[in-house]
Amino acid sequence: MDLAKLYLKAGREVEAIDFLEAALAAESVDARTQLESLQAIAVEQGDVFLMRSASRALDHEPAGDVWQSLADTATRLGRERDAETALRLATVGG
Numbered sequence: 499m500d501l502a503k504l505y506l507k508a509g510r511e512v513e514a515i516d517f518l519e520a521a522l523a524a525e526s527v528d529a530r531t532q533l534e535s536l537q538a539i540a541v542e543q544g545d546v547f548l549m550r551s552a553s554r555a556l557d558h559e560p561a562g563d564v565w566q567s568l569a570d571t572a573t574r575l576g577r578e579r580d581a582e583t584a585l586r587l588a589t590v591g592g
Contacts, residue, residue: 499526511536511548519555530556537564544572546580546587562588 502517515536521529533552540549541564549568553560560568569584 499528502529502532506532511539512551515551515555522555541568541571544568544575544577544580544584546572546583549584560587 499517499521502514502521505511505514505517515533518529518533518536522533533556536552537549537556537560540546540552546568549560549564565584565588569581569588572578572581572584
């Protein structure tokens with residue numbers, strides 16, 4: 499969990515996910531909270547890759563409205579590929 503926190507502090511969210519996933523397997527409540535936080539960051543940044551990575555670690559696929567919010571943010575930020583992917587996932591599921 500300590501390595502995950504160091505990666506998060508350095509702004510390297512994707513690298514932190516593997517360590518958070520390992521901590522989650524050890525039933526760490528903090529790891530679950532951090533991964534859920536990364537899902538929220540993914541929506542704020544319009545980042546499909548981050549959302550999929552955090553969701554995979556949690557073994558939980560986001561609902562369509564979450565993907566739609568991510569798509570809206572990605573569109574606003576000019577992340578066309580992420581917006582397109584998120585819209586597809588909002589309609590057909592991950």
